[in-house]
Amino acid sequence: MxxxxxxxxxxxxxxxxxxxxxxxxxxxxxxxxxxxxxxxxxxxxxxxxxxxxxxxxxxxxxxxxxxxxxxxxxxxxxxxxxxxxxxxxxxxxxxxxxxxxxxxxxxxxxxxxxxxxxxxxxxxxxxxxxxxxxxxxxxxxxxxxxxxxxxxxxxxxxxxxxxxxxxxxxxxxxxxxxxxxxxxxxxxxxxxxxxxxxxxxxxxxxRQEHVTQWFDTAIAKAAAARERTVLALDIGGTKSLLALVRNGSVLEERLARTEGPVGTPPWFVALGALAAGWAGRYDAVGAAVTGRVHDGAWRALNPGTLAIPESTPLLDRLRRTFGTAAVLACNDAQAAAWGEYRFGAGRGRDTLFLTVSSGIGGGIVRGGALVTGSTGLAGSVGQLRGPDGQRFETRASGFGLSAAARAIGRPDDTRAIFAADAAGEAWAAELIAAAAREMAAMLVNLQLLVDPDVIVLGGGIGLLPAYRRRIEQDLSSSTAPTRPTLVAAALGTHAGILGIGDLAAQQSADDATAGPSLSG
Missing domain, CATH: 3.20.20.70 (Aldolase class I)
Known part of the structure; x- marks a missing residue:
């Protein structure tokens, strides 16, 4: 024997x-x-x-x-x-x-x-x-x-x-x-x-019956997700975008300022009022938010970018606000990463997404899956600390540019800074060049750390030609394989709502078409 x-x-x-x-x-x-x-x-x-x-x-x-x-x-x-x-x-x-x-x-x-x-x-x-x-x-x-x-x-x-x-x-x-x-x-x-x-x-x-059911269920879920309409919310530090999304398309949208105090019960009531006209027209709700989402709770990553009450019960509040159990939420940059992977510049490729606007966020899609990490922190590039303890986004984001301009007595509005650069003012060019150098160095480090097929750069500042041009100049001294393949985000401000809309549609379809487990 x-x-x-x-x-x-x-x-x-x-x-x-x-x-x-x-x-x-x-x-x-x-x-x-x-x-x-x-x-x-x-x-x-x-x-x-x-x-x-x-x-x-x-x-x-x-x-x-x-x-x-x-x-x-x-x-x-x-x-x-x-x-x-x-x-x-x-x-x-x-x-x-x-x-x-x-x-x-x-x-x-x-x-x-x-x-x-x-x-x-x-x-x-x-x-x-x-x-x-x-x-x-x-x-x-x-x-x-x-x-x-x-x-x-x-x-x-x-x-x-x-x-x-x-x-x-x-x-x-x-x-x-x-x-x-x-x-x-x-x-x-x-x-x-x-x-x-x-x-x-x-x-x-x-067991041919089981294997057939696995495939049939997967196809049914994909078909169901394609037909789901999602109320997608993208809550940023300065603006909030609400939209009805279906299968990678925006059906209707509304833009509003992100008014404080964010995350409080009155704020959720106001958020619900913004979408009141769409009641009955969506199957699920998806929220892409600045900050960290873990175990249904919403926490600030950088209170200076968006301050919210500690451990706000986000999923529970969304269910109550919109009257549906079909609710999903994640970090806004993670949602945008998924949007660019599914429908935009990273389609079908291992993607690292960076958004540079008022703050800096990031998201990673690897092997066809969104990487959120054990506590929802994955991709939080803006929160990386330098030797001086400062967050990366403190130096290289829109808020960082504004602070640098304010420190030298210049206008602290980012639009004014880039307008001054376009007009040939040296102070503005120096500030933007410094932020771009910080970003270029970070992109090389991220390529070494994550090694994605492509890095997609988005956000209100990340998509500005003057900013991107300086980053590309700083990256020119790098060579493969450490030099990243850098591409502009294709979805613009819709990346987050399309990403969270797709994720929420998939979850809703999974819940509605639960099939046999893949038991061996």
């Missing part, structure tokens, strides 16, 4: 279990699945039911892990609960017999099932859900521990597999089979990296 365990090492086990009572639920088709799995490189098979095991053994020489599933009236245990099941599987030709090894009430104890397996000469596998159960199975003498039941013994079923349990079980020693929601090759490889001896994959390979 040692040779059999060696055969499993670093291998794939395919669970040939069709959907119960489905069109493929016959011994002949299960045997055909087994042959196909073997042709693809499987080292072993997991098969349910003695008749199916016997059919597979007649046509295939791969070792079989046999199980019997039963729905019991007085126990949640389903996998091989009876001693007769053990006998039937062994007689059918199973080389390994798996039983439920959890600490739940059962008709026959785990110890009795293990003794029955030993009496047949088969190897014994314990399907467990926790590390404590794995320890108990090891102590009892099971040959294999499988993480099969992690996530399936109570509560919502997680979407991802339990890689931590795999690693913890591997640390106990012995043979560990990673099983449960390993539905992509990358996840299977991750299980091996975590320490699994072998990986068992089921639905993603042999």
């Amino acid at each position: 040692t040779a059999l365990l060696d055969q499993l090492k670093d291998g794939l086990i395919v669970s040939c279990q069709p959907v119960d009572d489905g069109p493929m639920d016959t011994p002949a088709i299960v045997a055909a699945m087994a042959l196909a799995a073997g042709a693809g490189g499987a080292r072993a098979l997991r098969v349910e039911g003695a008749d199916n095991v016997a059919a597979v053994m007649q046509r295939c020489d791969l070792p079989v892990i046999g199980i019997v599933k039963r729905d019991l009236a007085d126990s949640a245990v389903r996998i091989t609960p009876w001693l007769d099941d053990v006998q039937a599987l062994a007689a059918a030709g199973a080389r390994i017999i798996a039983v439920d090894g959890t600490a739940r009430a059962r008709p026959v104890s785990v110890g009795e099932l293990l003794a029955a397996i030993r009496a047949t000469g088969c190897l014994a596998m314990a399907d467990i859900a926790t590390l404590e159960e794995a320890r108990a199975a090891r102590a009892m003498g099971f040959d294999i521990v499988g993480t099969t039941l992690s996530g399936y013994t109570g509560g919502p079923v997680p979407a991802a597999p339990d890689l931590q349990l795999v690693a913890d079980c591997a640390a106990l020693g012995g043979v560990v089979v990673a099983e449960g929601r390993y539905n992509t090759p990358a996840l299977a490889a991750a299980a091996l990296t975590a320490g699994a001896t072998a990986v068992c994959v089921g639905s993603a390979v042999t």
Whole structure:
């Protein structure tokens, strides 16, 4: 039997279990699945039911892990609960017999099932859900521990597999089979990296109904998102833009000054009044806000840019204000990054987006996903500190330019500064050149740190030709690969509302068209 365990090492086990009572639920088709799995490189098979095991053994020489599933009236245990099941599987030709090894009430104890397996000469596998159960199975003498039941013994079923349990079980020693929601090759490889001896994959390979549903659900969600109308809000330090957005298009919009005190109950009432005429015309609400959003709360990143009450319950307030549960919020630059990735200058490419206006914000899209970070801070370039402790945006943003002009007794309005530059006034040119140098150096550092395909520069100042021209001049001394590919934002002031509109539409569609989980 040692040779059999060696055969499993670093291998794939395919669970040939069709959907119960489905069109493929016959011994002949299960045997055909087994042959196909073997042709693809499987080292072993997991098969349910003695008749199916016997059919597979007649046509295939791969070792079989046999199980019997039963729905019991007085126990949640389903996998091989009876001693007769053990006998039937062994007689059918199973080389390994798996039983439920959890600490739940059962008709026959785990110890009795293990003794029955030993009496047949088969190897014994314990399907467990926790590390404590794995320890108990090891102590009892099971040959294999499988993480099969992690996530399936109570509560919502997680979407991802339990890689931590795999690693913890591997640390106990012995043979560990990673099983449960390993539905992509990358996840299977991750299980091996975590320490699994072998990986068992089921639905993603042999349950055609489930795989078809996964694709069908994904398509349905995309179609639903495309038809969703979202009330999109882009709340900035000086201006707020409200719009009805659908599928990357702005249907209607309204622009208003961002009046304080922002984030207070009266402010939310005023925000609701701005959109009152659109009541009943949208399916969801999306808010892109200056600051940090995490766990539904809104917090200022730089109170000097936009001061808000600490830990404002943003999602809850939006639900109350607009009378809908379909609400999503994120940082405004993160939303704009997603907008440029989906519909603008970063379309389809790993994108780092920077907006330079009153402040400086950023967002990262990598691998087709918006990166928000563990606490919502990802992309907060303006908040990076220099050796003097100052925020980057203090030196290189619109507020920074205004402060620098004010310090030398010049007009502190950014429009006046750039107008003076256009008129050839040296003081203005020096201020803009200094801010551009700061930005160029930051762009090189960001290229080194994130290495995106493209850096998209937007915002009221970031899109000004005089500002961009000076940045490009400062970047001319850099060479590939540290010199970033810098492009102008294509969506202008609509990047944030289109981004948050798309994200909110996707979430709304996900909630409305929830399909089967991608369980493995």
